[in-house]
Amino acid sequence: VRGAPAIALVGCLSLAVELQTGAGGPGLAALVAFVRDKLSFLVTARPTAVNMARAARDLADAAAREAEREGATEEAVRERYRDLELCEHWEERSRQRELTLRGPRGGTTRPYNQGARLTAFELVYEQIPATLIADSMAAAAMAHRGVSAVIVGADRVVANGDTANKVGTYQLAIVAKHHGIPFYVAAPSSSCDLRLETGREIIIEERPSQELTDVNGVRIAAPGIGVWNPAFDVTPHDLITGGIITELGVFAPEDLRAALTTTISSRDGT
Secondary structure, rough: OOOOOHHHHHHHHHHHHHHHHHOOOOOOHHHHHHHHHHHHHHHEEEHOOHHHHHHHHHHHHHHHHHHHHHOHHHHHHHHHHHHHHHHHHHEEEEEEHHHEOOOOOOOOOOOOOOOOOOOOOOHOOOOOOOOOHHHHHHHHHHHHHOOEEEEEEEOOOEEEOOOEEEEOOHHHHHHHHOOOOOOEEEEHHHHOOOOOHHHHHOOEEEEEOOHEEEEOOOOOOOOOOOOOOOEEEEEEEEHHOEEEEEEEHHHHHHHHHHHHHHHHHHHHOO
């Protein structure tokens, strides 16, 4: 499963499966504690992406509220969790579909891409000239191949437009800025976190050092070498020169907060 929204859905759905097989309890208090503990553990797997944390908070709160209802039963709590998770699944699919209908120009495109990332198909349909490049050849391609735009995904976009995405995005944005090429971020509103002011507040997921020092369990790096292995980096908002593409529209980073405040605040209950 790829993409922060999809990972959040599958992760939380895995708990729904556990609950349907009778996990948690006995007793309402023990069941609610079980749900919170499991969801909290899931969040530790993806601390950078906002989607898992938001879904975990909403689902845990919903389970707690259901348990407080008069005449509540364990089965009712389990059903409430399942129903809310399935509802979020369809809402996220709708956000993703709307996102793929918007191109860099803010118009519409055919929904070839069912994920958060816009692809060359959308660019071609909009008749926007584009050159597809690999990360390792980014600088050379931008300098010599006439790349017209760069579009990346995002795991978290904060209030000022700073964006966390897979490590290497920051460098790509710098190269695009140097060569005067528009740099876009494509993300559903569910990946936008207006509670954080700047990218400095984003927790960066760190991967095991063995991913870089070992191959098939055999160490290839010299003894004593330490490794910092971040999975994400943060691209400052001033490098996002093209705009931030959401299912609600395409916005300049400085306009994102105002454009999304009503939608995200009502969803987050803030």
